[in-house]
Amino acid sequence: MGDWLKWALVSVVQFVIGKRFYVAAARALRNGSTNMDVLVALGTSASYFYSVCALLYGAVTGFWSPTYFETSAMLITFVLLGKYLECLAKGKTSDAIKKLIELAPATALLLVKDKGGKVIGEREIDALLIQPGDVLKVLPGTKVPADGMVVWGSSYVNESMVTGEAIPVSKEIINLVETAQMSKAPIQKFADFVASIFVPTVVALALLTLLGWYTAGAFGAYPEEWLPENGNHFVFALMFSISVVVIACPCALGLATPTAVMVATGVGANNGVLIKGGDALERAQKIKYVIFDKTGTLTQGKATVTTVKVFTGMDRGEFLKLVASAEASSEHPLAKAIVEYARHFHFFDEPSVADDAPNKSKDTTISGWLFDASEFSALPGRGIQCFIDGKLILVGNRKLMTESGINIPTHVENFVVELEESAKTGIIVAYEGNLLGVLGVADPLKREAAIVIEGLRKMGVIPVMVTGDNCRTAQAVAKEASIFLFINY
Incomplete structure (x- = not known):
């Protein structure tokens, strides 16, 4: 039975x-x-x-x-x-x-057009309803809701997850991870x-x-x-x-390899390492060089103002207020660092306003104490310019000053060089055709950077740093991270 x-x-x-x-x-x-x-x-x-x-x-x-x-x-x-x-x-x-996927915004601003193709308004829609051909408006500081092309306007996009230089368009990263998990390694x-x-x-x-x-x-x-x-x-x-x-x-012949690739790419994504496929994963055992981007990879990716030097008789607080007024319209990370530093100086280093600071709203502390700026213009790779009280103010690098006919005295040049040699970025400020001062902005090295570099060297892997920063700053950061080889482009 x-x-x-x-x-x-x-x-x-x-x-x-x-x-x-x-x-x-x-x-x-x-x-x-x-x-x-x-x-x-x-x-x-x-x-x-x-x-x-x-x-x-x-x-x-x-x-x-x-x-x-x-x-x-x-x-x-x-x-x-x-x-x-x-x-x-x-x-x-x-x-x-x-x-x-959670990084993707839930909604998007859709530009509504009439029959003639003219924009007549905008409407907030669910991000899942975005269709090919839609024209979306992306405000500064917000997340990009989908892959697409820039039709008009310009802005900074934080892409440090992909390039190391500046949060990525999340759809792009999702596709890369999924593609990596579906790809086949040679051993598979x-x-x-x-x-x-x-x-x-x-x-x-x-x-x-x-x-x-x-x-x-x-x-x-x-x-x-x-x-x-x-x-x-x-x-x-x-x-x-x-x-x-x-x-x-x-x-397990047909099971072990795809599972290993799947798990490895997922663990890599959780730890901020983008593995683009099983082929790359398999060849990783033969790696001789590891190339690090400087900004956001070796460094913390959080710029802070460390030095302020005024070369005229202008008061330090007035100088910072002037620069912050110009940079307030910019969404660039360096601009935000300058505005934050100036705001802190204004509300916490001046006794006359420090007592009232806790009672002020965030919007008030950001804009209520600044000068009115007009005709703001961001100049990629150089800096910004705008008018305050009808007078032109320039905030940027040497190239911007040279193009605008601003003379950089030797002692100012030496000061900027000194900043760069100590791994800081020198930002020059000119107002009414005269150079006013310089700000030093630093992006501190991550605490674990030097340990990781040393660990790679013990494994026989040669670390290399790549950066678009000036040569002196690059050399100083490389030295601090114990990297003996760097590429400046």
Whole structure:
């Protein structure tokens, strides 16, 4: 009676729970290929149907042969357990993608046009409703809701996740991570090739095993005592044949490599390392050089004003107020650092206003104490310019001053050089055609940077720093990080 109960229970496992293996095997065979599902379906079916035949034969003739229902059920259980563990690994990996998706804004500003194509207004829509061809408005400091092209206007976009120089367009990063997880490493392609010939080979070996043991038994090559009770040479040979197929079924050849790539790329994404594919992951063992971008990678990516030098008779507070008024309209990280420093100086270093600072709103502290600026213009790669009280103010680098005809005295040049040699960026300020002063802005090195560089060097990997900053600043940062080779472009 026990075998009849086993038949009933195992039938559910074989054809309900194990249905997926039959479906996948049939699909593979229709495509003219073989995979692990074919082996699972073949091995479990052989064990199941032999047991059914043995059970029915015993019921009719009274000669009861051993059955192997448990073999079929356990095999399906173990293979599905492996699939479940694989799904768990992929699920943990997909958390990285979910976190990236959460970076995308929930809404977007859609520009509404009339029939003539003229913009007549704007409407806030759900980001999921964005369609190809829509024109969206992106305000300074907000996140870009989708991939696209800039139709008009210009601004700074923080792309430090991708380039190291400035938060990325999250859709782009999500695509890169997903592409990496779906890509195949060379070793995986080899594993797929081996798997394609593995299944036919296993089937051939199983048939040879059946034929070999049956022939050996027929010629008396082994004693009759080896046969199971109520068994015969064919049943005995079939046991070994099924064993060959069963043992080969849980082969990790087609599972281990893609799971390893999936997990590795996900762990990398969680730790801020973008792995662009299985090929790159496999070749990583041969790395001789690691190239670091300076801003946001070796440094903290948070600019702070460290030095303020006024070269005229202007009061330091008035100078900072003037510069902050000009930079308040800019969304550049350096501009924000200057405005924040000036605001702190105005509200916390001046006794006359310090007592009232806690009662002021954030908007008041940002704009209420500044001069009115007009005709603001951001000059990429140089700085900014605008008019305050009808007079032109320039805030930027040497190139901006030279183009505007502002003379930089030797002592000012020496001061800027001094800042650059101490890993700071010198920002020059001119008002009414006269140079007023210089601000030194620093992006501190990350505390762990030097430790990481030293660790790489011990591994035989040569660290290299790449930056678009001036040569002196680059050299100073490289020295602080213990990097002996840097590229300035």
